[in-house]
Amino acid sequence: MLKRITAVVAIVATTLLACTKEPAQTQKLAPEVTVITVAPQTIAYAPTFVAQTESSRQVDIVARVSGFLDRIAYEEGKLVKQGQILFKIDPRPFEAQLAAARGELAAQQARLTTARANLDRVKPLVEQNALSRADLDRSVGQFESAAAAVYSAEAKVKEAELNLDYTSIRSPVTGLASRSLQRQGAYINSTAESAKLTYVAAVDPIWVTFSVSQNQIAKWRELVEKGMTIAPANQNYTINIIMSDGKPYPHTGKINFADPSFSQDTASFMVRAVIANPGKVLQPGMFVTAILGGGVRPNAIVIPQLAVQQGPNGHLVYVVKADGTAELRPVVVGDYQGDKDIVIMAGLNKDDRVVVEGVLKVASGKPVRIREAGAASAAAVTDTAATTGTPGTAAASAPARK
Numbered sequence: 553m554l555k556r557i558t559a560v561v562a563i564v565a566t567t568l569l570a571c572t573k574e575p576a577q578t579q580k581l582a583p584e585v586t587v588i589t590v591a592p593q594t595i596a597y598a599p600t601f602v603a604q605t606e607s608s609r610q611v612d613i614v615a616r617v618s619g620f621l622d623r624i625a626y627e628e629g630k631l632v633k634q635g636q637i638l639f640k641i642d643p644r645p646f647e648a649q650l651a652a653a654r655g656e657l658a659a660q661q662a663r664l665t666t667a668r669a670n671l672d673r674v675k676p677l678v679e680q681n682a683l684s685r686a687d688l689d690r691s692v693g694q695f696e697s698a699a700a701a702v703y704s705a706e707a708k709v710k711e712a713e714l715n716l717d718y719t720s721i722r723s724p725v726t727g728l729a730s731r732s733l734q735r736q737g738a739y740i741n742s743t744a745e746s747a748k749l750t751y752v753a754a755v756d757p758i759w760v761t762f763s764v765s766q767n768q769i770a771k772w773r774e775l776v777e778k779g780m781t782i783a784p785a786n787q788n789y790t791i792n793i794i795m796s797d798g799k800p801y802p803h804t805g806k807i808n809f810a811d812p813s814f815s816q817d818t819a820s821f822m823v824r825a826v827i828a829n830p831g832k833v834l835q836p837g838m839f840v841t842a843i844l845g846g847g848v849r850p851n852a853i854v855i856p857q858l859a860v861q862q863g864p865n866g867h868l869v870y871v872v873k874a875d876g877t878a879e880l881r882p883v884v885v886g887d888y889q890g891d892k893d894i895v896i897m898a899g900l901n902k903d904d905r906v907v908v909e910g911v912l913k914v915a916s917g918k919p920v921r922i923r924e925a926g927a928a929s930a931a932a933v934t935d936t937a938a939t940t941g942t943p944g945t946a947a948a949s950a951p952a953r954k
Contacts, residue, residue: 784846
């Protein structure tokens with residue numbers, strides 16, 4: 553009996569000892585991580601701005617003559633062509649005025665004909681001393697007065713023709729026409745507020761405007777002075793547009809205006825680009841993202857965003873040193889590069905090994921094991937499956953980076 557009890561105690565002691573040693577051995581295993589080796593590269597320097605589209609030529613349509621609005625001749629909100637009739641004012645009063653002006657012109661032309669004939673008769677008689685010099689002067693005066701009256705009547709005819717033409721209100725540009733501010737049958741007073749009928753906004757090409765702050769300008773100048781950014785030749789920047797749904801706009805624009813002074817209210821100045829819009833996809837007033845292209849950033853350090861952590865005093869990354877231990881290093885981050893990467897302005901050097909996966913398992917000053925690329929991908933799949941319950945979803949969306 554005593555021997556049996558002794559054997560049981562020995563087995564229990566052995567089991568307890570084995571359980572004690574296994575965690576100790578497990579704790580000695582360094583965590584596996586995936587790293588990338590820093591390699592400076594030349595990348596595009598493309599700051600982004602919140603921008604708004606604007607018509608390249610928006611024209612208010614205003615009545616030049618008073619009268620009753622006879623017809624609205626366009627489809628509101630649709631594209632209209634240059635020269636297309638938009639509104640028609642009742643032309644009958646202006647047709648009558650034109651007829652009266654033409655009648656007056658005919659009468660003055662008849663007077664001129666009579667005055668010319670009279671002058672032609674008087675001249676030889678004066679030369680023969682049959683009539684006095686005063687008769688000649690009187691005839692000359694009548695002729696010149698009749699000629700002046702003809703000029704005045706011709707001007708009235710031209711004015712009446714213009715007023716009649718103004719009853720057909722045409723679009724001065726090709727663009728999108730807004731709603732009509734007046735309805736058919738309304739009286740339009742050319743000298744009152746009712747004279748404004750609508751507006752037409754040209755949309756091809758279209759303008760894209762955005763503001764650049766004083767701080768951004770100072771930052772650009774500093775980067776250029778330090779050689780961290782190279783501007784394009786002759787400041788020939790390009791503008792690319794990202795639509796509100798995240799899709800890129802197919803056409804590229806050029807800057808055609810920059811405000812020479814800063815706004816006192818916003819401490820920024822306005823920049824305007826012109827961009828082709830043949831499909832009328834862009835319309836005035838839309839908010840888009842403008843990407844300023846043309847500059848480059850030489851010797852840039854780019855790492856995945858997942859490697860960067862936010863600490864109480866700034867951004868941090870883990871770097872694997874030559875002895876295999878992890879070092880927590882502060883960094884200064886710059887612009888985002890694509891959807892997954894970020895530019896590091898300071899804190900990293902060439903050939904530094906930065907931890908990308910397994911960051912949460914790393915402790916500063918502790919050793920780590922660098923995972924092979926294939927093993928890293930498999931671990932990523934396993935971690936995602938364990939978290940979401942959906943196996944195999946991580947490999948396609950987030951491939952391992954060396």
